[in-house]
Amino acid sequence: MRSTLRGSLVALVSVIVMCGAAAQAGPALAVPGAESADAAAAQRLTDYINAGSPAGRRAVNGFKHDADWSGPTRKLPPIPSTVGVGPRQTGFWPAFAYSQVNPRVAPPGANDWSCKPKAGQNPVVLLHGTWENAYDNWAAFAPVLKKAGYCVFTPNYGRTDLLDVGGLGTILPGTNGVAKVGRSAEQIDPYITKVLAKTGAKKINLIGHSQGGLLARYWMKRFNGHLKVDKLITYGATNNGTTLDGIGWLGRSINNVGLDVLAPVTLLVGSAGIDQTIDSPTVKYVNNRAPFHDSGQKRVYPDVEYTIVGSRYDEVTTPYDLTFLPGYRNVKNITLQNGCEQDTSDHISMSYSPRALSIALHTLDPQRYPKLVCSSSPWFFSF
Incomplete structure (x- = not known):
């Protein structure tokens, strides 16, 4: 029954949240605990797509990679300040409703520009996912982190309109x-x-949900942001993209053989959604073309500590283990349900999971928070 319900709501979730779409370009990930059938399927899809005709190449933001149809390329305006502070929430949907009426509100505990980090602490920056905002993504995380003593900041990034290829979701005021x-x-x-300037800190800790995780890694590479990051924590991130239950890889494979089906789809889902489709230029750029010191590693920087969290019930980043990064010494891959089967959090409810919160606290300060919480957390219907 649960599997049937999940399947019937996949399309709804992808339209409402659309927090990722693409699949890994390159060898299948060898992740402890990953489901081999999913990994093998993802590899077969990748091999098929890579066999298609190559896309054109052009310069984008100073570097070259395969180009999708992308629409306008002008810079976005500066990130607007949040206005006011909303109440703490225990589930996504109440937070979503509140943010549609108050689209620029900050989650409790966030964006206090007078905050100064305590000794030994870095400020924490939270990056929301696609079609989400600072409030509905972080109305549970931000107050917990603030109570733990951290300076917390979260922007509403990537907001544009339908004419600027932001997709149909931009008709909603809280869609970023x-x-x-x-x-x-x-x-x-x-x-x-x-x-960094306001807090006087030298480094930050980054936490990203869905696109927010991929965006963090893109920024770390494109702007040498890894030099400013101590720890990166991601939840359901499209780190290696997603098949979106097959929809994403199908569109990419058709595009790669010369029939442009992604352009009209972009008008519907927005440019960020297409950037996360399988084998996209953005995903390939983040994972396969980075200058990495002398470590020889791909995908990760040796001077950053990575904690990558995925859920078996994720219906947007699929297969869920594509969120994981190769298991280098500075990378920890965590399946949310390992050791806590009653947590059935899916893509959108993950940032309201008590266990997910405890993973963040443990990662930031394992001495103060040595144990992970285990409690029930519902799939999709988080209130």
């Missing part, structure tokens, strides 16, 4: 993260610079 990932990275770069 819809512009191309590269444009959003240009937008968050001065925001993070401001966080």
Whole structure:
């Protein structure tokens, strides 16, 4: 029954949230605990797509990679300040409803520009996902982190309109993260610079949900942001993209053999959604073309500590283990249900999971928060 319900709501979730779409370009990930059938299927899809005709190449933001139809490329305006503070929420849907009436409200505990970090602490920057906003994504996380003593900041990034290829979701006032990932990275770069300047910190800790995780890594590469990051934590991030239950890889494979089906789809879902489709230029750029010191590693920087969290019930980043990064010494991949089967959080409810919150606290300060919480957390219907 649960599997049937999940399948019937996949389309709804992808339209409401659309927090990722693409699949890994390259060898299948060898992730402890990953489901081999999903990994093998993802590899077969990748091999098929890579066999297609190559896309054209052009310069984008100073570097070259395969180009999708992308619409306008002008810079986004500076990130607007949040206005007011909303109440703490225990589930996504009440937070979503509140943010549609108050689209620029901050989650409780966030965006206090007078905050100074305590000794040994870095400020924490939270990056929301596609079609989400600072409030509905982080109305549970931000107050917990603030109570733990952290200076917390979260922007509303990537907001644009339908004519600027932001997708149909821009008709809703609280829909952000819809512009191309590269444009959003240009937008968050001065925001993070401001966080460092105002707090006097040398580094930040980054937490990203869905596109927010991919965006963090894109920014870390494009703007040498890895030099400013101590720890990166992602939840359901499209780190290697997603098949979106097959929809994403189908569109990409058709595009790669010369029939442009992604252009009209972009008008519907927005540029950010297409950036996260399988084998996209953005996903390939983040994972396969980075200058990495002398470590020889791909995908990760040796001077950043990575904690990558995925849920078996994720219906947007699929297969869910594509969120994981190769298991280098500075990378920890965590399946949310390992050791806590009663947590059935899906893509959108993950940021309201008590266990997910405890993973963040443990990662930021394992001495103060040595144990992970385990409690029931519902799939999709989080209130």
